[in-house]
Amino acid sequence: xxxxxxxxxxxxxxxxxxxxxxxxxxxxxxxxxxxxxxxxxxxxxxxxxxxxxxxxxxxxxxxxxxxxxxxxxxxxxxxxxxxxxxxxxxxxxxxxxxxxxxxxxxxxxxxxxxxxxxxxxxxxxxxxxxxxxxxxxxxxxxxxxxxxxxxxxxxxxxxxxxxxxxxxxxxxxxxxxxxxxxxxxxxxxxxxxxxxxxxxxxxxxxxxxxxxxxxxxxxxxxxxxxxxxxxxxxxxxxxxxxxxxxxxxxxxxxxxxxxxxxxxxxxxxxxxxxxxxxxxxxxxxxxxxxxxxxxxxxxxxxxxxxxxxxxxxxx
Amino acid sequence: xxxxxxxxxxxxxxxxxxxxxxxxxxxxxxxxxxxxxxxxxxxxxxxxxxxxxxxxxxxxxxxxxxxxxxxxxxxxxxxxxxxxxxxxxxxxxxxxxxxxxxxxxxxxxxxxxxxxxxxxxxxxxxxxxxxxxxxxxxxxxxxxxxxxxxxxxxxxxxxxxxxxxxxxxxxxxxxxxxxxxxxxxxxxxxxxxxxxxxxxxxxxxxxxxxxxxxxxxxxxxxxxxxxxxxxxxxxxxxxxxxxxxxxxxxxxxxxxxxxxxxxxxxxxxxxxxxxxxxxxxxxxxxxxx
Numbered sequence: 001x002x003x004x005x006x007x008x009x010x011x012x013x014x015x016x017x018x019x020x021x022x023x024x025x026x027x028x029x030x031x032x033x034x035x036x037x038x039x040x041x042x043x044x045x046x047x048x049x050x051x052x053x054x055x056x057x058x059x060x061x062x063x064x065x066x067x068x069x070x071x072x073x074x075x076x077x078x079x080x081x082x083x084x085x086x087x088x089x090x091x092x093x094x095x096x097x098x099x100x101x102x103x104x105x106x107x108x109x110x111x112x113x114x115x116x117x118x119x120x121x122x123x124x125x126x127x128x129x130x131x132x133x134x135x136x137x138x139x140x141x142x143x144x145x146x147x148x149x150x151x152x153x154x155x156x157x158x159x160x161x162x163x164x165x166x167x168x169x170x171x172x173x174x175x176x177x178x179x180x181x182x183x184x185x186x187x188x189x190x191x192x193x194x195x196x197x198x199x200x201x202x203x204x205x206x207x208x209x210x211x212x213x214x215x216x217x218x219x220x221x222x223x224x225x226x227x228x229x230x231x232x233x234x235x236x237x238x239x240x241x242x243x244x245x246x247x248x249x250x251x252x253x254x255x256x257x258x259x260x261x262x263x264x265x266x267x268x269x270x271x272x273x274x275x276x277x278x279x280x281x282x283x284x285x286x287x288x289x290x291x292x293x294x295x296x297x298x299x300x301x302x303x304x305x306x307x308x309x310x311x312x313x314x315x
Numbered sequence: 316x317x318x319x320x321x322x323x324x325x326x327x328x329x330x331x332x333x334x335x336x337x338x339x340x341x342x343x344x345x346x347x348x349x350x351x352x353x354x355x356x357x358x359x360x361x362x363x364x365x366x367x368x369x370x371x372x373x374x375x376x377x378x379x380x381x382x383x384x385x386x387x388x389x390x391x392x393x394x395x396x397x398x399x400x401x402x403x404x405x406x407x408x409x410x411x412x413x414x415x416x417x418x419x420x421x422x423x424x425x426x427x428x429x430x431x432x433x434x435x436x437x438x439x440x441x442x443x444x445x446x447x448x449x450x451x452x453x454x455x456x457x458x459x460x461x462x463x464x465x466x467x468x469x470x471x472x473x474x475x476x477x478x479x480x481x482x483x484x485x486x487x488x489x490x491x492x493x494x495x496x497x498x499x500x501x502x503x504x505x506x507x508x509x510x511x512x513x514x515x516x517x518x519x520x521x522x523x524x525x526x527x528x529x530x531x532x533x534x535x536x537x538x539x540x541x542x543x544x545x546x547x548x549x550x551x552x553x554x555x556x557x558x559x560x561x562x563x564x565x566x567x568x569x570x571x572x573x574x575x576x577x578x579x580x581x582x583x584x585x586x587x588x589x590x591x592x593x594x595x596x597x598x599x600x601x602x603x604x
Contacts, residue, residue, distance in 0.1 A: 149561060
């Protein structure tokens, strides 16, 4: 197993390094001089030049990349051009909105999808299955931001149960904060749950056709026990894979959903930064999200080894 | 998902008969055809002119004169949805084209060569997959500015590793087969075998994936336009219409309801079509779905 984990780790690390090079290169070819942007267009050329030296922009490419990448490792992303504060401070303020949002959505999606998948698989071909999978088919087709608008219309405008947007901050107490994340999380989770339910169902059906399931049934285990304990566990690998992929979608999805609900998260930060040409912020947030995706997928790879004992034995 | 990649040894008539007996395919096919027809119709006729603003008619609720109501500029929502269909289809179609055009040769090449070329391709795939489509779109937009063309590029780039992966997996399953061995013995080169024998055998896989990516492309385009990174006004687009509707949910909810339903119906149709094609060409997959 160590060899398997080590290989995964090396692949993830090299992907991370490559990704950082891509992000750096993209920002490198961007038009516009950050020093000029910070000082405004009335500044003299020598002033700009001085700041460029100060920011290290005149150094050769490779040392500049190493300096930037080294900073990333110690969570030093540099200073925002427009806010004049360290980027990490901006990120820290926002990540406490985006991360809980993505996690609540991920939890919701799993809680909905796995039981639906189990239900459908155990009633394969019957009316309940057809109904659940029809709903899933519909759920896959719904864009999350439109679903969000419909939720706002229903729960905020019509029923007035939850706020239509905004975020009171965690200082206002856990419940008010969670309450304002609820609709966005549901909007994010449902389309993902639809995909996950389909995957869970097909993975389970595949497993249910295996011989050891028949053996388990033959030795007198009740169907429920076989389904939940034996079959589900073996169907976990595809489910986990999709969960890992979905985390990436959820993180990217928060960018859009935060704009629907006016949540002060990373997504809002990125859009403001784009509009203000605050490229170092864009670069940092993109790098952070990419790193999150890579790390989550690595964790998924590791969890295979936990779920599947066959991988544990393999050298 | 593993799929058998044999060409069905059936007549065209047989396949067609099966196709129209498949509910998924039938519904998906009809919906897709309808959406395409509406988009085409919008070139020659729409109920109202979408470029003309009639402020006197602004934010009218759905009624006989305007089936889906009007927006904040008095434009007819139905007409805008019809014209918006063009934009969605065009963006998604070109993005799938980019993905297939670059991804399939890459995947086929990696499968044929194996070794370092294969390993390198898979690593680059991992790299692109680490950038969620929306993120790469944001980066591309940060460089070139927002617009429909940049949305196409962003979605298209994300499609490349998807098709590379499918083509590679499909091709890897074909290469060990006897008829490939025969072709090699006949002196055919790697490229010739890939084009003449591998490609036709993975065409159905690519068709199914293409339908799925088409649907995803329409969703992605709507998302990008919604946050202002896609098609720019006055070009009507479904995502942009939803953006305009957002601040008017209380006074004119129909501005949000109908464009959203257009997206749902279109994507649903394409997904059903994809599922249907997969079912027809591979009866084994029906059990698993």
